[in-house]
Amino acid sequence: MSTVVDQPVARAARRRPGALSLGLSRGALELKQFARTRPYLIFTLLFPVLIVLIFGAAFHGDAGGGVSWTQYFVTGMIASGLLATGFQNLAIQIPIERSRGVLKRLVGTPMPRSAYFIGKIVMVLVVSAISTAILLAMAVAFYGLALPDTATKWFTFAWVSLLGVTACTLLGIAYSSLARTGRAAPSMTTPVALVLQFISGVFFVYTGLPGWMQQIAAFFPLKWIAQGLRSVFLPEEFAAREVAHSWELGRVALVLAAWCVAGLILCLLTFRWTDKD
Amino acid sequence: MKTLIRIFRRERAIVDAVTENLAISVRGLRKAYGRTVAVDGLDLAIPRGEVFALLGPNGAGKTTTVEILEGFRRAxxxxxxxxxxxxxxxxxxxxxxxxxxxxxxxxxxxxxxAEVVHHFARYYAGADDPDKVIDRVGLTEKRDARAEKLSGGQKRRLDVALGIIGRPELLFLDEPTTGFDPEARREFWGLIRDLAAAGTTILLTTHYLDEAEALADRVGVIARGRMVALATPAELGDRRNAMATVSWQGPNGPESERTNAPTAVVAALAERFGGEVPGLTVTRPTLEDVYLAMIDKNAISKEEAA
Structure with a gap:
C-alpha cells in the first residue's frame, strides 16, 4: 500500500466562489439556524415587544411636548433591539462557537476568514430589520406612533439604524474575545447591555437622569442611536427637551462612526479563532 | 548578495527534492506551554500515500503535534x-x-x-459531489435529518464527510471512531481503506490499538513529547520476535510458559499428554501489550529522571 503514490487528484478548473458569495451563503445558513432555534427566535424578536407592552400598560400619559411615554420608549426599544441583535447576540454566540470548535473547523478549510464575518453581518442585518419592523408596526397600530412623513426623516432613520447596528456588530465581535469560554459569555454580556439600557434613555427619559449618568452614557453608542431615532419619530418641538436642546445629528453620526472604527480595529487586533494557543 | 541568494536557492531546491515525496516532514519539533514542554525534539517523516497512526497516552504531545501540522498552533x-x-x-x-x-x-x-455538506463543498474549488460524499459515509438515509437527531456515530460520519469533501491529498483524523459500535467501525475502516487506495495520505490518531493495526502502514508512539517507537504494526516493539506464551490446561488448573521456542514447548507437551494438549494456545504479545509496556517504561524512566 505504501508504494502506491498516486498523483494528487486532478483538480477541477472550477474556481472557488469569492469571500462575498461565501459570506452570503454563510449568512443564509446562519439565518436558517436562527429561524429553526425557536427559543432564540422568540427571545430575540418578542422580548422587545413584551417590554413595550409592559411599558404601554404601566405608564399612561405624557413624556412632555405631546409625546406619550410609549412613543418615547418605542424609539429606545428599537435602539435596544439593534444592541441586542448586534452586540449581545454576537458577544454571546461567538465565544460559544469558539469553545465548541466551530471556528477551528472553519479555519481548517479554505474558506476566506472574512466570509465568516460577512455571514454574521448578514444575519444581524436581517434579524434587526425584522425586529425593528415588528416594533414599529406595533407602535403604529397601538400607540399612535407616526411613521416618518418626509424623505429626510426616512433617510435619517436609515443611516442612524445602519450606522448603529454596524457599531454594535463590530463591538459585539470585538467583545467576544473577552470571554474565555462560551459559558462565561452570557454573564459577561447581558449586564453590560442592561446597564447601557438603563443609563442611555431606553427605560427612563434620558434628561431625567443624573448628570454623571448622562456623561457616562454619552460615551457609548446606545444613547446616540436612541437620540437619532427620537429625531425621526418624535415631533420637532421635542428636540428642545434634549440635553443640547437639539437632536445633534452631526454628533450622532460622529460618535457612531468613531465606534465603528474603534470596533473594527479591536476586531482586527483581538479576534481569536481558538480558545487558546 | 546575489551569490548568497543563489546558494540559498540551490540548498532550498535540494531540500525540496528530498521532501517532495514526503507528505509530512518534521525535524526537531519543539513546543512548550509556559514551562511545560509538550513536544521535545520530535522527528517524523510520512511518505505520500501512507496511512500513519499516531499513538500515545493523553498528554504525550500527540494533539499538540497534530495541531501544529494542521496549522492551528505555531511551533x-x-x-x-x-x-x-x-x-x-x-x-x-x-x-x-x-x-x-x-x-x-x-x-x-x-x-x-445535506445542507451542511453542500455548504462546505462551496469552500473548495475541487470539491467532490456532495451527494456522493454523503453516500460514501453512509448517511444517504439521513440526508434530510437535522444534525441534532443523528446518533454519535452518524455525527462522526458527518464530520468525516466534511473532512473529505474537498478531495484532500492529506487527511488528518483525530480519534475518528470514538463512540462507534463495532459494525460502524468496520464500515468506517472500509471507507478509510478506500481513501488510502485512492492515494490519500492519512494521519490518524487513535486510542484503539486494533484500529491502528487494521488501518495503518506504520505506527508511531509518542511519549513525553518524543517519538519513542516507529514501525509497522507487526514489528512494533520487536513484537514478531517477542517471547511467546504457551498456555494449556494442566491437571491442577491452567498453566503457561513464556518461551523463545514455542514449537519445542508444544512438542514436549504433546509427548507428555500423549496427543492432544487440553486448552492449548500459543500467543505473542498483542499490539496493545507492546504499546502498554512501552508507555509504562517511559513513565518509569520519567520518574527516574525527576
Whole structure:
C-alpha cells in the first residue's frame, strides 16, 4: 500500500466562489439556524415587544411636548433591539462557537476568514430589520406612533439604524474575545447591555437622569442611536427637551462612526479563532 | 548578495527534492506551554500515500503535534513541512489540499446533513459531489435529518464527510471512531481503506490499538513529547520476535510458559499428554501489550529522571 503514490487528484478548473458569495451563503445558513432555534427566535424578536407592552400598560400619559411615554420608549426599544441583535447576540454566540470548535473547523478549510464575518453581518442585518419592523408596526397600530412623513426623516432613520447596528456588530465581535469560554459569555454580556439600557434613555427619559449618568452614557453608542431615532419619530418641538436642546445629528453620526472604527480595529487586533494557543 | 541568494536557492531546491515525496516532514519539533514542554525534539517523516497512526497516552504531545501540522498552533522550534509548506503559512490553496477531521463539535444541530455538506463543498474549488460524499459515509438515509437527531456515530460520519469533501491529498483524523459500535467501525475502516487506495495520505490518531493495526502502514508512539517507537504494526516493539506464551490446561488448573521456542514447548507437551494438549494456545504479545509496556517504561524512566 505504501508504494502506491498516486498523483494528487486532478483538480477541477472550477474556481472557488469569492469571500462575498461565501459570506452570503454563510449568512443564509446562519439565518436558517436562527429561524429553526425557536427559543432564540422568540427571545430575540418578542422580548422587545413584551417590554413595550409592559411599558404601554404601566405608564399612561405624557413624556412632555405631546409625546406619550410609549412613543418615547418605542424609539429606545428599537435602539435596544439593534444592541441586542448586534452586540449581545454576537458577544454571546461567538465565544460559544469558539469553545465548541466551530471556528477551528472553519479555519481548517479554505474558506476566506472574512466570509465568516460577512455571514454574521448578514444575519444581524436581517434579524434587526425584522425586529425593528415588528416594533414599529406595533407602535403604529397601538400607540399612535407616526411613521416618518418626509424623505429626510426616512433617510435619517436609515443611516442612524445602519450606522448603529454596524457599531454594535463590530463591538459585539470585538467583545467576544473577552470571554474565555462560551459559558462565561452570557454573564459577561447581558449586564453590560442592561446597564447601557438603563443609563442611555431606553427605560427612563434620558434628561431625567443624573448628570454623571448622562456623561457616562454619552460615551457609548446606545444613547446616540436612541437620540437619532427620537429625531425621526418624535415631533420637532421635542428636540428642545434634549440635553443640547437639539437632536445633534452631526454628533450622532460622529460618535457612531468613531465606534465603528474603534470596533473594527479591536476586531482586527483581538479576534481569536481558538480558545487558546 | 546575489551569490548568497543563489546558494540559498540551490540548498532550498535540494531540500525540496528530498521532501517532495514526503507528505509530512518534521525535524526537531519543539513546543512548550509556559514551562511545560509538550513536544521535545520530535522527528517524523510520512511518505505520500501512507496511512500513519499516531499513538500515545493523553498528554504525550500527540494533539499538540497534530495541531501544529494542521496549522492551528505555531511551533517554538524545528522544521515542519506539510505538503511542502510550513503550516504556519497556511494559504487557502494549501488548506484545500488538506482535510481535517477534528474531534466532534456538534455545531450544526438545526441544519440537515445535506445542507451542511453542500455548504462546505462551496469552500473548495475541487470539491467532490456532495451527494456522493454523503453516500460514501453512509448517511444517504439521513440526508434530510437535522444534525441534532443523528446518533454519535452518524455525527462522526458527518464530520468525516466534511473532512473529505474537498478531495484532500492529506487527511488528518483525530480519534475518528470514538463512540462507534463495532459494525460502524468496520464500515468506517472500509471507507478509510478506500481513501488510502485512492492515494490519500492519512494521519490518524487513535486510542484503539486494533484500529491502528487494521488501518495503518506504520505506527508511531509518542511519549513525553518524543517519538519513542516507529514501525509497522507487526514489528512494533520487536513484537514478531517477542517471547511467546504457551498456555494449556494442566491437571491442577491452567498453566503457561513464556518461551523463545514455542514449537519445542508444544512438542514436549504433546509427548507428555500423549496427543492432544487440553486448552492449548500459543500467543505473542498483542499490539496493545507492546504499546502498554512501552508507555509504562517511559513513565518509569520519567520518574527516574525527576
Amino acid at each position: 517554538d522550534g524545528g522544521e515542519v513541512r506539510v505538503l511542502g509548506t510550513d503550516p504556519r503559512n497556511a494559504t487557502p490553496a494549501w488548506r484545500s489540499r488538506v482535510g481535517i477531521v477534528l474531534q466532534s463539535t456538534g455545531e450544526f444541530e438545526e441544519l440537515t446533513v
